[in-house]
Amino acid sequence: MIDIKTWAAELAQKLQNAFGARLLFVGYQGSYGRGEATPESDIDIVTVLDKAGLDDLDAYRALVRSQPEGEKACGFLCGAKELMAWPRYDLYSLVLDTKPVLGDLRTLTPPLTEDDAREALRIGAANLYHGAVHTFLYSEAPEEALPELRKAAFFCLRLYVLLRDGVCHNTRRELEETLGLEGLPTRKAYERLIRWCGEILAPATDAASNPPARPAGT
16 A cells, blocks of 8 residues: 555655646545545545646646556646635535645635535535435445445534534544444434434524534434
């Protein structure tokens, strides 16, 4: 398995040699950013250029592929103008997720607010709710989808705890007890997950401002 700090620093140097002052930011995220990577993990890289044309993408791809295990690289690349105009709810998670190697992502994005975090939580909960309901309805083996749903729930849980406590947790281990899906029977796990997402979304509970850690009665 790669040493992500060394790997990302080597890539940043190659990119700086190729793009010069046009390179504004390089960082990494995903399982490597959380310290939870395995030998099979993707290498999630975030890169910002002044602008990103197809010739730039060709050059970038070649440099990434020249890295050890470069075939595992994926992630996010954009131009500075596009990043500044990006939907703020998505930027909130991008900034939280990304470990900087070169540059400061916060200087390249508009100021992000608590309202942006609430919107990110609501959109994440809506997507998770849909995914859980759809899987429970139509999958022949809904139990097999639970690990991926728990993985997706991490991002909602992180925002929930950040809004509740003002503390940002960046590993799944730190939040694994918050929703308590691990070890539950399949039906009970889906019930808890769907109800929790529903309570975040339901205006009557004001859950977007003060989302519950667990659905009542579970």
